[in-house]
Amino acid sequence: MPERLVDRNPVVPADQLIAQMVPPAMFDDVSFASYIPDPNEPTQADAVRIAEEFAGKVGKIRSGGKRGLFGKKSQPVGAGLYLDGGFGVGKTHLLASIYHASPEPKAFGTFVELTHVVGALGFNKALEGFSGYSVLCIDEFELDDPGDTMLVSRLLTELSQVGVSVVATSNTLPGQLGEGRFAAQDFLREIKKLGSIFESVRVDGPDYRHRDLPPAPDPISAEDLGAAAAKIEGATLDDFDELCKHLSTLHPSRYGKLIDGVPAVFLENVHAAPDQSVALRLVVLADRLYDAGTPVTVSGAKLDEIFTDEMLNGGYRKKYLRATSRLLALSRFASV
Known part of the structure; x- marks a missing residue:
């Protein structure tokens, strides 16, 4: 039966909510090398290169900031990357690759999972829990709930100020106004306090889940x-x-x-x-x-x-x- x-x-005990934020099992073994860019979509090869360079930045930021006059290190600001594109173009593959290439501790989850964690723990505990991380990888960043968007924007703003890097992917629809550029502009506007640290990278292509x-x-x-x-x-x-x-x-x-x-x-x-x-x-x-x-x-x-x-x-x-x-x-x- x-x-x-x-x-x-x-x-799920509260102390495990952040600890369980890791890539799905299907992305356990992915890497930048295992992403096969579509030769007809040059943005994909560019995205792989930029994502790999970003992972290198994460490691450097966590190693410490610049030294001042008296040898004291300044607090480094986290880096930001936004992968903008439609469904099934490999954005999550690149996101997981950044996660695997970044130093511990680190976290990976969807936008919805992140809002659930903040809701379950409370803002201050969530901020404390993530503050020592090298990078926070957010899959499918969503802009359809203003309350959630501003909550996460505040969280990311404060985390970036303590050196946590952030990389996010969009859930832009294929064929949306401007071929997805509208979503990138919305993202940067909604997280305006963070806009200066985010580099927006376009990833084009058809949904691989439905190819042939x-x-x-x-x-x-x-x-x-x-x-x-x-x-x-x-x-x-x-x-x-x-x-x-x-x-x-x-x-x-x-x-x-x-x-x-x-x-x-x-x-x-x-x-x-x-x-x-x-x-x-x-x-x-x-x-x-x-x-x-x-x-x-x-x-x-x-x-x-x-x-x-x-x-x-x-x-x-x-x-x-x-x-x-x-x-x-x-x-x-x-x-x-």
Whole structure:
């Protein structure tokens, strides 16, 4: 009998919230050398070079500041890099490569994870926890929530003043105004106090997750879903509505722990999310599943039908399209 995610109630101790901020397992072995630039997209080769140079700056900054008149070192200011581009162009690969090439201690997480950590710990404890780090790597920096953006902007401002370098990626949509330049300008405006330390680098290209791939597999019957789940030891089988209800009882910082060790996830009776709150929780779950490389198989509606047209045309469009891209990749993985 398959297990159920709804029967899991993971707890993440406060002192582990920052310690667990490391790249997803799929990025454990990436490096600048393993990033293969698309020859048709020169911005990719440039981005690799600049990212590698940035990692070198991080090490120099952490080694100390300039010496003054009496031999006392001044406090170095952290460096900043912003990788601006669409989905699936390798920004996270470069971000993880910077993380691996930087000295300890260091942290890596999505913008959403960072806001969850600050919310769970409180601003002052989060500031204290990160202040000794060489670099803070933030994946998918989001500008759709002014409150979160300004909270993180304040955190990064104070961290940079104590020598913590910051590198962030965007979740710019392909085809957005100015081919993504609008997002870079928004980013620098919203973090205006930090704008002077950030170098913005464009990374162009198609979404590698969908290059030369067939359409997402169709959902299977409920009977076949249960049989497939039963064949995989440790796999989970949940009713979609029950899982959505369970997610509402957990802080999003616990979603990663929720799926820890699960080799495959099976969801029955999938349908469009009924409202934004449910949809946004599913976005976080999709990110954690993608980080873990966990295959997803469903019955009911297709995974690209979870977010309604109204949602996709609203303020959280970037989140929903990213989640859909990742869920489709995981569904193809499951069908291999």
